[in-house]
Amino acid sequence: MIVLVLLHAVVAVAVLTAARARPVAGAVLGCAVLGATAVTVGVLGIGRSTVRHEAWAWVPDLGLQLAFRLDGFAVVMALVVSVIGVLVLAYSISYFDHDATYVRFVGLFVAFAGAMTGLVMAADLFTMFVFWELTSVCSFLLIGLNDRSAAARTAALRALLVTGAGGLCLLAGVVLLQVAAGTSDFAELASAAPVGSMVTTAACLALIGAFTKSAQFPFHFWLPGAMAAPTPVSAYLHSATMVKAGIVLMARLAPVFGDLDVWRWAVVVCGGTTMLLGGARAMRQTDAKLLLAHSTVSQLGFLTLLVGLGVPGATYAGVAHLVAHAVFKAGLFLGVGVVDHATGTRDIRRLSGLAREMPFVTVCMCAAAASMAGLIPLFGFATKEQALVALLDADAGAAGTVALVAVVVGAVLSAGYSVRLVRGLFGTKRDLADIADVEHAHVHVHHRPSVGLSVPMASFALVSLVAGLGADTVGRWLQAPVVALDAGATGVLHLWPGLTTAFAISLTVVALGAVLGWRVPDAVAPTVVSVSGERIFQRVFDGLLDGSKRLTVVTQSGSLVAYLGIVMAVLTAALVAGIAKDPGAGFDDLRLADSWVQAAIAAIAIVFAGAVVAARDRFVSALLIGGVGFACALLFALYGAPDLALTQILVETLTIVVFLLVLRQMPRRFAADPVWAPKVVRLAISVGVGCAVAAFAVMVSAARRAPSVGGTYAELSLPEAGGNNIVNVILVDFRGVDTLGEITVLATAALGVTNLVRMARRARARALEAAAPSPLEGGSDT
Amino acid sequence: MSLAMVVLIAVLFGTGTYLLLHRTLTRMVLGVGMLANGVNVVIVATSGPPGEAPIVGREGTTDSVPQALVLTAIVIGFAVTAFLLALAWRNWTIDGNDAVEDDVEDRRVARADERRVVDVPSAEDVEL
Numbered sequence A: 001m002i003v004l005v006l007l008h009a010v011v012a013v014a015v016l017t018a019a020r021a022r023p024v025a026g027a028v029l030g031c032a033v034l035g036a037t038a039v040t041v042g043v044l045g046i047g048r049s050t051v052r053h054e055a056w057a058w059v060p061d062l063g064l065q066l067a068f069r070l071d072g073f074a075v076v077m078a079l080v081v082s083v084i085g086v087l088v089l090a091y092s093i094s095y096f097d098h099d100a101t102y103v104r105f106v107g108l109f110v111a112f113a114g115a116m117t118g119l120v121m122a123a124d125l126f127t128m129f130v131f132w133e134l135t136s137v138c139s140f141l142l143i144g145l146n147d148r149s150a151a152a153r154t155a156a157l158r159a160l161l162v163t164g165a166g167g168l169c170l171l172a173g174v175v176l177l178q179v180a181a182g183t184s185d186f187a188e189l190a191s192a193a194p195v196g197s198m199v200t201t202a203a204c205l206a207l208i209g210a211f212t213k214s215a216q217f218p219f220h221f222w223l224p225g226a227m228a229a230p231t232p233v234s235a236y237l238h239s240a241t242m243v244k245a246g247i248v249l250m251a252r253l254a255p256v257f258g259d260l261d262v263w264r265w266a267v268v269v270c271g272g273t274t275m276l277l278g279g280a281r282a283m284r285q286t287d288a289k290l291l292l293a294h295s296t297v298s299q300l301g302f303l304t305l306l307v308g309l310g311v312p313g314a315t316y317a318g319v320a321h322l323v324a325h326a327v328f329k330a331g332l333f334l335g336v337g338v339v340d341h342a343t344g345t346r347d348i349r350r351l352s353g354l355a356r357e358m359p360f361v362t363v364c365m366c367a368a369a370a371s372m373a374g375l376i377p378l379f380g381f382a383t384k385e386q387a388l389v390a391l392l393d394a395d396a397g398a399a400g401t402v403a404l405v406a407v408v409v410g411a412v413l414s415a416g417y418s419v420r421l422v423r424g425l426f427g428t429k430r431d432l433a434d435i436a437d438v439e440h441a442h443v444h445v446h447h448r449p450s451v452g453l454s455v456p457m458a459s460f461a462l463v464s465l466v467a468g469l470g471a472d473t474v475g476r477w478l479q480a481p482v483v484a485l486d487a488g489a490t491g492v493l494h495l496w497p498g499l500t501t502a503f504a505i506s507l508t509v510v511a512l513g514a515v516l517g518w519r520v521p522d523a524v525a526p527t528v529v530s531v532s533g534e535r536i537f538q539r540v541f542d543g544l545l546d547g548s549k550r551l552t553v554v555t556q557s558g559s560l561v562a563y564l565g566i567v568m569a570v571l572t573a574a575l576v577a578g579i580a581k582d583p584g585a586g587f588d589d590l591r592l593a594d595s596w597v598q599a600a601i602a603a604i605a606i607v608f609a610g611a612v613v614a615a616r617d618r619f620v621s622a623l624l625i626g627g628v629g630f631a632c633a634l635l636f637a638l639y640g641a642p643d644l645a646l647t648q649i650l651v652e653t654l655t656i657v658v659f660l661l662v663l664r665q666m667p668r669r670f671a672a673d674p675v676w677a678p679k680v681v682r683l684a685i686s687v688g689v690g691c692a693v694a695a696f697a698v699m700v701s702a703a704r705r706a707p708s709v710g711g712t713y714a715e716l717s718l719p720e721a722g723g724n725n726i727v728n729v730i731l732v733d734f735r736g737v738d739t740l741g742e743i744t745v746l747a748t749a750a751l752g753v754t755n756l757v758r759m760a761r762r763a764r765a766r767a768l769e770a771a772a773p774s775p776l777e778g779g780s781d782t
Numbered sequence B: 001m002s003l004a005m006v007v008l009i010a011v012l013f014g015t016g017t018y019l020l021l022h023r024t025l026t027r028m029v030l031g032v033g034m035l036a037n038g039v040n041v042v043i044v045a046t047s048g049p050p051g052e053a054p055i056v057g058r059e060g061t062t063d064s065v066p067q068a069l070v071l072t073a074i075v076i077g078f079a080v081t082a083f084l085l086a087l088a089w090r091n092w093t094i095d096g097n098d099a100v101e102d103d104v105e106d107r108r109v110a111r112a113d114e115r116r117v118v119d120v121p122s123a124e125d126v127e128l
Helices: A002-018 A023-045 A072-095 A100-121 A125-143 A150-181 A186-192 A197-213 A222-228 A231-240 A242-257 A261-282 A288-308 A312-343 A359-373 A379-393 A397-426 A430-434 A451-469 A471-477 A479-485 A501-519 A533-555 A560-581 A596-614 A618-639 A642-663 A679-701 A710-721 A726-734 A736-771 A775-781 B003-020 B025-045 B064-095 B104-111
Strands: A052-059 A064-070
Touching (some): A002 A100, A023 A072, A072 A242, A072 A479, A100 A242, A125 A150, A125 A231, A125 A242, A186 A242, A222 A288, A231 A242, A261 A288, A288 A312, A312 A359, A312 A397, A359 A501, A471 A479, A560 A679, A618 A642, A618 B025, A642 B025, A710 A726, A726 B064, A736 B064
């Protein structure tokens, strides 16, 4: 199984890189891979008594592995994925122009098929998640296949964001479940039946993931947008396979979580709403493809209801209908593609009389649509019948009743939009000329549909019919897959169910639906529901962009002084927070002064510092700050640090010289300072910093717990380094590398200073030249 | 710890911060210098009571490690001051201006109230 998945990947890469010149050969190769998958899965999975299981250690330390299990359900899903894949890929050969876009389509299509195959065969949640995300990425790339179209790009991004967000929820849920239950294997989860609030949270998160992927309300809006993709993509990813991933996940988890009230009600409410909303929206569409998209949303809601409930009979019906839907919906999409190809439009207001011009297509589409509507003897009838029977018998309380009502109403809508689709595409409309807003009312068939387009489409219709006629046999085949999901699940499919309540409901539903589909005028779009997940999504999306921009504007004002003010304010806050942990520490040890000389010099330094602030003259302030520096040097000397005092005096002298050199060229007095914040704020910050640092210093002086390393240096100074002055020895010997770093800083600063000065000189020279051009240059110009 | 040093620390940091929060580059340089002095005094003052210079063989010496740190800091403080002064001088020579201006790009971002219009098609009318 791992080999199969890898094979897809290899072929996809090969097509994308090597098959540029021969897209058709690439497509044939893709068909071969998908066909081989179908055969392999059939041979390995059908009629075997043992379930094949493969695992490949991925991150052994975390117990992560890529594990696959080919149980009955996986076989059915893998067959759906690969067989439909072969037909759609074959169809695409005639559908596309054979250009670079087509090469990309084929490569991504095969890659997607591989990801989807991996997803349905996954034995545990982590493996499923990996392939889940891969399908999202493939979907993004395929929706945006026409990368010149802004609409396609936007739709692709939206689909990716919605399904990606859901994927993150799923991942969180999977991790929670792994922690709570100790396993992520589907079979082990089902037998462990974990409970607890963590498990409930995990279930909800996983459900959100499933809902986003399967376009359930309120995340349904991305699916109609995804119709910007070419029709084969829509047929394969966005109706037959990828959007079923959520259903697959729910089917796997329903035996574990089916009894949770949250799970059951979420499934019923969201599934039911989706079914009705999608159906109602489908009744409003005039674009046949969008009609199908909304009908897919509706059908996915139906599947969610059936599979998510965790009622054995409904699960059976869900799996059966999943297959039925994949087949008829793929056929319908391909059919719409054929019509689009032949006439250049999919607008059902413009199409008229196609039944006469394209009889074969009409018959095939009628069969597929009849399956969607639930007409006997098509496959869709048998599966829907079983759904009704299961829900009528279900012991699921109020949720079951709500689900039944939703399914019945949804089925009426299904029949309605099926009729609307067929009538709109193929019927003859006499009142076409009356429609004012359509300019070229009648559309001509440019060319007959080619065999390459017709055969795949007809295959789907044929399968719908044959499976319907042989419903009893197919029903028995489907028994094993459903048991793989839920050991207690049973069900049957009937071609002719006999005169039962469910049958009576079915007949009524179809009749009502037909009336509805026939009576709703094409051009009228009744507003059914104004709630739009799409609009909410757009608001959130815009809000995020807008909010981040505002945040940038607020935090990044561009004013250096404002930044410095914030830095200093934060410094104060941090110090205060530290002091607050042990307020008052160290204040007991406080003396007035170590000596009167110290007090006097400190007072002088304080006076100088105050004078620097008050000074309005550059020279004076430079000299005053020099005074502060010299006072500090004296304090160091008094403290017993003669090296510091010496260095400070030297450096302070140099600093004053540099100051004077620079300030020589500037005006003596400071210009009035442009105010950026009220003086009170600046003063408050300054006083805050001063007090906080002083308090911090007091606290730190009393906070020593361990002896200083200075003692060790003192002992080692003479024997190791041969020096008596410990500070000197530290600088040039023990911490010599630090001193090297210091020298590097000095050198860098010197380089910087040199360059700044030279640049400034050159700029000034140029400015002078521009202001007064030399006579020589002026002469040569004239 | 002596109160005289504590008050000096408070004043050095207070005035240093106040000078730093100006737009005039020369004053900011003065502020940086003041803060550098303040930091040095903090490190020396918190290292313990005054004593003999840390020379081998003497009794009651002060801690040598903070002094080594501060010695490095003094030199680097000089380098920073010199660099900032060169910057101030360059600004003055080229612009005739000694003030730190706001970043033009950031102001532009803040002013740009015309939103980037993203044309998002609704699901109802996707161009197919």
